[in-house]
Amino acid sequence: MQLLINPSDELPIYRQIMRQITEAIAGGRLKSGDKLTSHRELSEQLVIAPLTVKKAYDELEALGFIETQRGRGTFVCATLPQPNLEKQIGQIQAAARKLLSQAYLAGLGFPDVVKALEQADRELTEGPAAPQEKESV
Amino acid sequence: MQLLINPSDELPIYRQIMRQITEAIAGGRLKSGDKLTSHRELSEQLVIAPLTVKKAYDELEALGFIETQRGRGTFVCATLPQPNLEKQIGQIQAAARKLLSQAYLAGLGFPDVVKALEQADRELTEGPAAPQEKESV
Amino acid sequence: MQLLINPSDELPIYRQIMRQITEAIAGGRLKSGDKLTSHRELSEQLVIAPLTVKKAYDELEALGFIETQRGRGTFVCATLPQPNLEKQIGQIQAAARKLLSQAYLAGLGFPDVVKALEQADRELTEGPAAPQEKESV
Amino acid sequence: MQLLINPSDELPIYRQIMRQITEAIAGGRLKSGDKLTSHRELSEQLVIAPLTVKKAYDELEALGFIETQRGRGTFVCATLPQPNLEKQIGQIQAAARKLLSQAYLAGLGFPDVVKALEQADRELTEGPAAPQEKESV
DNA sequence: GTGGTCTAGACCACC
DNA sequence: GTGGTCTAGACCACG
Incomplete structure (x- = not known):
């Protein structure tokens, strides 16, 4: 996963991350079960605070796109949310x-x-x- | 012009107003020279603070969609902005x-x-x- | 709302807050439309970081118990979530x-x-x- | 003893194991003196790291529910802890x-x-x- | 004053 | 190594 963020964009950074990941899922570039870059590593790549990436991951988890397994990592959900x-x-x-x-x-x-x-x-x-x-x- | 606002929407109220007005212009429901509801009256209709409506109008004016004529009211510009x-x-x-x-x-x-x-x-x-x-x- | 938190509890502080608020709703001490203490003020009362309270509020919002109106405050939802x-x-x-x-x-x-x-x-x-x-x- | 674990559960795996064993004791399905599956074998059954099972057993032993007899195995204690x-x-x-x-x-x-x-x-x-x-x- | 976002750094639990 | 939690402080947008 190569992400691009733009700190001066009006859209908050954590939202930019969320959007790019959901777009990758929508486009089939991320598939069920794929492991995401750890939030720490991604924060280094993007040169932003780890919490910012974590917030994006947390929200994506709440929305049902990804799930985390403590100590193992974060993964694209097997069954994506079939939203209302x-x-x-x-x-x-x-x-x-x-x-x-x-x-x-x-x-x-x-x-x-x-x-x-x-x-x-x-x-x-x-x-x-x-x-x-x-x-x- | 009938506007609908939702205070618990993530989009700020003044932006909701801006969007609905620009959409009305894009759709031809508001035409060059049309008079807008005064911000005072609109704020009463929508049950929100007058400053919030004023901010929407100010921004629309800065963007070149509408113009204020002191003592007469606010109007859709004769020549709409041809943005970059x-x-x-x-x-x-x-x-x-x-x-x-x-x-x-x-x-x-x-x-x-x-x-x-x-x-x-x-x-x-x-x-x-x-x-x-x-x-x- | 009087909350009691215990920093040495195994349950994270933000969870203790969540639980006490949901219990207050369940017990009828907080009703639809009631305004919650602002997360800043509550953080002062409880002598904890504002972000910790905010996290509790954010999660409660994601669960559909409360909703925020920017600049106005946070309120118990009119229609509580009827969960699965x-x-x-x-x-x-x-x-x-x-x-x-x-x-x-x-x-x-x-x-x-x-x-x-x-x-x-x-x-x-x-x-x-x-x-x-x-x-x- | 048939155990079920869920790696994406919020409750740590070792805690899931602890809870299921204590529940079996509380329900009378495991009785004083019964032998537990060895942590090695259990880790294979559950497809998890042996250390994780060992941690569960260690904690249960510290709490006084089970005891290890070197070379023989792990057993439910004769006298269960009478906690505070x-x-x-x-x-x-x-x-x-x-x-x-x-x-x-x-x-x-x-x-x-x-x-x-x-x-x-x-x-x-x-x-x-x-x-x-x-x-x- | 309210919430929204971000930073830098810390400690712990888990695997 | 991973994620989970918390702190202290900052700046901005909104009403």
């Missing part, structure tokens, strides 16, 4: 609306957004080509 | 990746996401059917 | 088994345990009379 | 309070808890029907 579909769909609708309004305000059209999605699909599968971008409205 | 396209495209890519990973983790596929986009397009045009959803990863 | 009954029953069975085996090993009988339960019921309703006890096997 | 009754009663009260608050939060009532106790009594006597459950608040 209704809630999820609400969130997905919200994300879709945000994406679309951003695009429209930038003068882009619906087909441009679909192209962006196709690009995103490639990135999920192959790993990000570029660093995380800043959030906006 | 590069930056915007980066953000749109990020939003697309987030949207897609959420959907994949929920077990949905690419076509489902395109359908969600089409639904979002309708909502932008006609106004939201449902309240804003909480952010997630 | 199956899981809960499993945990309750485990707790019952633990309780009973402890009692049997101490030479007590089933009726003694029922008496202990009745005493516990009173404590839940009226607030604890004694400090938290140490966990054992 | 006061301390025990305090712990039992705490466990009772925890059990009850869990049940109340799950919407169960006092009689349901008594039923759970009766079920627990059967399990202690006949051996567990289900795997150990995860601890919660």
Whole structure:
């Protein structure tokens, strides 16, 4: 797992970590049972405080994506959470609306957004080509 | 303009207001020259502190979406900001990746996401059917 | 809310806080909508680090017992989590088994345990009379 | 003795072993003088490190439940420890309070808890029907 | 004043 | 080595 974090991003570092790991799972680059880098080692790689990585791991565990075995490490769960579909769909609708309004305000059209999605699909599968971008409205 | 805010949402209230107004502009429900509800009146409608609405308006003004005319009120700008396209495209890519990973983790596929986009397009045009959803990863 | 913590207890401090708050909710001493002491103020009262209280609050929020509104405070949720009954029953069975085996090993009988339960019921309703006890096997 | 361990349980593995053995003693399934599986053999059965089993046995020995006879094996003590009754009663009260608050939060009532106790009594006597459950608040 | 985030460093329990 | 917990202090965003 190669992660990229951007300390000056508006999104908190622990969230950047969470997002990149869930994206790796969504894209199939992390599979059930895979061992994650220990939070200490990852904190050294990323040059951030161990607690920051730990917080990301803790939240991912609470969400059911990963589980820890004391003394052994942290692993991608065998059975990923099958979240409340209704809630999820609400969130997905919200994300879709945000994406679309951003695009429209930038003068882009619906087909441009679909192209962006196709690009995103490639990135999920192959790993990000570029660093995380800043959030906006 | 009917706005919906959720005080326990992770997104700050002033951001919720900003987002709903920019979405209304993107969807064509608010057009150049339209007058916005005064921040005083809006704060009463939403039962929140006037300063919170004012902050949303201030930020929207700084971004070039709206402008204040002293003694007359606040209006949607005649010429909307044409933001740095590069930056915007980066953000749109990020939003697309987030949207897609959420959907994949929920077990949905690419076509489902395109359908969600089409639904979002309708909502932008006609106004939201449902309240804003909480952010997630 | 008057809380009692015991730093030399085997149970982590943040767990002691969680337990006392959930017990207060279970016993009806804290009701939906009640405002909790801010995590800073509570940390002063208990003479512990603010982060320790915050961790307890964070976990309780993740479990759905309380919710926070930025800048306003933390409140008992209007609708308490109706957790997976199956899981809960499993945990309750485990707790019952633990309780009973402890009692049997101490030479007590089933009726003694029922008496202990009745005493516990009173404590839940009226607030604890004694400090938290140490966990054992 | 058939033991069940769950590496991702919050309760340390050596504690899971201790608890299951003390419960077997409390339920009468293990009696004074009975020979325990050797820690070597048990570690193979459970697919865990031998040191982990040894630690459980060591602690049980320190508590006076079992005793090692060099070259012969490990046995349940002839005279079980008669622990400090006061301390025990305090712990039992705490466990009772925890059990009850869990049940109340799950919407169960006092009689349901008594039923759970009766079920627990059967399990202690006949051996567990289900795997150990995860601890919660 | 409230919560949100982060740091640097420490000690312990577990495997 | 791993994760679990705690401290003391800091800065920022929000209402």
